[in-house]
Each structure stands twice: as C-alpha cells, then as structure tokens.
Amino acid sequence: MPTKATVRKSETLSSTSLFSDSISAACGAYKKQVCDDKRLQLIDAFLTFLVVVGVVQFGFICVVRDSFPLNAFLAGFSACVGQFVLLMSLRMQWVDSFAGIKRERAFMEFVGASLVLHFVCLHFVN
C-alpha cells in the first residue's frame, strides 16, 4: 500500500509533467501552424513589436513619474493597443476565415481600420 505522502508526490509529479506536456504541445502546434506560413510569421513579428512599443511607453511614464502630455501618451499607447487588436482579428480570420467573409476582404478591412486609427491618433496627439 503506498502511503499518503507518496500518493501526493506522484500526483504533483504527474501534474507538472502534464503542464509541461501541454506547454510543449502548444508550442509544437504553434510551430506547425507558423513554420510554413510567412504571413503568419510576419503578423506575429508585428504583434511582438507592438507589445514592445506599448511596454516602452508605459515604462517611460513609470520612470519619469509624470503623465504630463497625457493626451500624447494616450494616443501613443492606444495606437499600439488598437493596432494589436486589429492585427489579431486579421490573424484570426487569416487562419480560419469567418463565414461569408473572404480573407481578401478581411485584409482590406484591416487596412481601412488601421488608416482610421492612425488618423485619430495623429490628431489626438496634437
């Protein structure tokens, strides 16, 4: 008969192994999805870039401890967030297009929405 302690130990062992299994499975699935599609790689690179730029702006506010041109910060930060959201919706439609909407149409919608976003941000920053 195994003691309670050994049972608990084996449970924890199995859960960590399950977690690492699922992580590696997710990584594998992602690599498989991305490896032979350069557009998805490009989208993901752009997404990463947007995250980095957003974090840099927020970090700047934290470092100088002054949100003085607040409208400028909001414009810069929302440019990153908005572009991220638009890009993510493009990615979702590119991987698995929505019913009744072609990929080309999704891409053109992305381009139009992005132009509106840039226009708004440039005017908001004054």
Next chain:
Amino acid sequence: MIISGHSFRFWNLFITLFQLALVAQAKSASGSRTLVIYDKRLTDLEDYSTLFSNLGDRSFQLNYKPVSNDSTPIGLFQGEERLYDNLIIFPIRSRHFNKQLSVDKLLDFSNEGGHILTLSSPEATADNVRLFLNQLGIYPSPKNYHLEDYFQSGGDTPLRVSGSNVLNEHVVPSLKRDLIYGGSAALLDSSNLIVPVLQAPRTSFTKDSQKHDENWTVGSQGYIVVSFQSLQNSRVSWVGSDLFFNDKYASSNGQFVQELMKWTFGEKSIVKSLGARHKHTNGLEYSDMPYKVKDDVIYEIGLTEWDGTSWAPFIAKDIQFELKMIDPYYRITLKPSNSAPTAQYYTTGNFSLPDHHGIFTFTVDYKRSGLSFFTERDVKPIRHLANDEYPRSWEITNSWVYLTAIYSVIVAWALFVTLFLSFKRSHNVQMEKKNN
C-alpha cells in the same frame, strides 16, 4: 474701478483743486458747519472758551442752539441735505429734547456722513443720545452713576487718568501728562467699528450715587472716551464728562481734547485712494489685451492722507491687495513704489494670474481701527487659453517618446502591408489547399 491714463490725470487735477478749496475754507476734510447743542441751565459756554476759540481758529463755523423748555424741533436737514457737517451735544437735561431731536434724526445725520461729538455727565444723560449710542454699541452709564476710584482721593474731586494709555494712536497720540476726568463710564459692544480711546483706571468702578451695591462698570471693563467710525466714514465720539472739556483743566486736557476733536470732525486720519489700476507687465491695459490665465500683471494704487492742512502721502506697511473669486487666490502685501508730494503709490510688483479662469475681483479693502476706511474694487474676467494657444506636442520633450511610438507603428504598419502583399501570391495557393 480702473482709471485710464487720461482720466487718472484729470482725477489728480480735480483732487488738487479740491484741496485748494479746502485749504482756503476749512481744515476738516468733510466740512466745517458745526452746530453746538447745549442746555442753558447746565452749561455756561464761557467755561468752554478755549475749546470754541480753537475750533474758530481752525475755521469752523459755529452755530449755537440752546435747549430750554420749548419743544421746537432742531432741524439738522433741509429736505434731504444736511445743514451741518458736525454736531456737538453737551449734557442736556430737558424733557423735551427727545422730541426736539429724535434718535432716528441722529442716526440719519450720522448715516449721511455727519460727525457727532457727544458729552454726557452723570447729572444729565439725554435719553435720545443714550439710545443713539446704544445703537452703535456704546452703553454709557445711566443717570447718577459716577466713576470712582478709592485708590485716588475719593469724594467729588475728579480722577487723574494716565494719558499714556491711549488705546488708538490714530485718534489721539499718547501723551506724557495725566488727564483730569470726572463723570461716567461706558460698557462696549464687541463691534469692530468701535474705536476705544481711553479706558477707565483698573482700580475704578461706576457706582450709583443714590442706591448702594449697584455698579455699571468695574475696573478696566469701563471706557471713558469712546469713538466710533461707521462704514460711511462718519465719526462719533463720546466722552462721559463735560468737565473734561472745561477751561479749568485746559492745561492738562487741552491737547487730548484738541486731538480728539480733530479726529471726530475729520481733520486727521482720513485716508483716501486716488484710484487703482492694473495692467499687463508689458504695459498693455486690459482694454488692449484682456487677461488670460497665467498672464503677468501688475497692480498699483495711490493713497493719500489728510493731515489737517493738506493731502500728504499715506505711509503704511500693512496694505494688502487681493485677487478674489469667492476665495482669495492672491493676497499680496503692497510695496511702496513712487511717491508724489500728495500721494504715495503702492504696487504689488509683477505677479502671474492664477491658472484658473473666471470672473475675478481685483480689490484693496483697507479697514483699520482709527483710520477712515476705503475700498477699491474692480471686477475683470480672466479667460482660459484658446485652443491654438496650447503648446504643440513637439514642443514638449516628454511627448517625443509617444510621437516616436506612433510614427514607428505607422512605418511598421506600412512595411507590414507591403511585405504581406508581396508574400500573398506564393502562399495563397497553399493556404487554399489546406482549407479545402
């Protein structure tokens, strides 16, 4: 009120003419027509010859009105116009005095800018004068109450009061000698308009000579010379002793009496503003360029004081300017700037308007016990910045970070779109195959 350069000069000229007229006629800044009301049975005017000759020397026109048993009203007004500028009321015992000169008449006279000097004595305290003084917050002791001090020789001999304990230097400068006083004392209200001048000695008290154990004042609670200045700058003085003004004691009391009368009849401690102005630091007036938030402005005021013969510069260190919108946003102690022969000008120096738009009041409100009051007020709006007066984003260094972020996102987006389209042909087929 803001005065533009032209009318400012005109105002100065007007004041100079006004001064000349005053110097030629009288030494009081307000007027010299004086009515003396006295009771024939109590007061022999011969006993006060020093007093009246002094007033005559200072160009006062004295009119005498003896009060006896007839009850013809004493006219202080003709229509709505004052007939006299000053009123001296000696102790009066007549029963008809109440009808001859009502309390309302006295109050009207004071409200219209007339100055009143009242004397009373324990033997004769007229009800109308008492009620009038009660309205001001001065409560003289009633009939038969005498100020006594057992530490001095008691009985009927008058008291000696130190002249160095004068409570207000603007009314009477403190004197080295003792004053002779015999009469009543008053209790005072806590009103700010009352100017106590002389306090009863600490060891004195006011006792009813008829009944025992009845006191009106005890110790320094009582006041023997009290003045009052209304918000219209009309002045009232009360002295609880007619003996105080008597020729017999002129050698000791003369100077005090003269200073007290000078103050009461507006011959000194009269301060006046010659007008205040405010403008941009660069010299532009409000009419040229209305104020907006954070503008640099400067405020100036000219003050002058009547010293009995001429208008002289008024010197003080406690004049404050206030910029108010409900609360004071600024309270600046004014500094002396340039001085003229008749006026001293004061300035705030440069200060920048608050970062708050609204309707502001530029004001100097100077109210000091013993000096005449003046108020300068000017209401001006301060506007907020127009939308093209804010700094552009690139003028603020902090926003360079955010600007860089936006433009990098746009450039990256443009790159992304071109690359994405260039990839499109080669991979489209594969994707379609996958989905199919």
